[in-house]
Amino acid sequence: MKIYRPTTVIVGVVFVLLGGILRLADPAEVLDDSSRQLVRGSIGAPLTGKDFTLTVTRVKFAQKVLQSESDDPDEVLTTEGVFVAVEFEVAGRHLPETIGDLSLETDGGATYEPFSSPSATSATAPAPGFTESQAAVFEVNPADLAGLTLRVTPMQFISYFTTNYAIDLGIPSEDVAADLVAKASTATGQEYLVPRPQLRVTS
Incomplete structure (x- = not known):
């Protein structure tokens, strides 16, 4: 009978643990993880998770994005495409926590990430009893x-x-999208002022 030294056993355990960590870190494995559920919602309808309630309150299309009304012209964000601003509220019920990263996805399979500034890149839940308004800005086709x-x-x-x-943002067809893009090109609709996050007591 072969006797394994303690050092050999420890090294073996370390390799097994490393293999498990690498497997978890593999994005393909994460996407195929059957233990993860997908919960769907729609604009204006509260979406309730275990420790929070998230509601998308507004979607705005624009050609320019401003951090403040006094922005220098060189600091204004402009695009050859269109900006999509998604405003949402999160009500917390337990300790403050990051819910997850934000992205936009279309029926055509395109995925867009938000600007790291001046918008939110993730949704966060505030302390229990509070609701925080946030906004994420995306540059899209x-x-x-x-x-x-x-x-x-x-x-x-x-x-x-x-x-x-x-969360379905209520753009069922390219015709509807084209109308929103056209309105974003008008003098009154082409600018979007990113609102500052607001924290209030949940009503």
């Missing part, structure tokens, strides 16, 4: 907007939420 969906994806090792969220 105006020819591919049908089925525009806000995705909230928890990060492993950071958030304990095991559910992904998909």
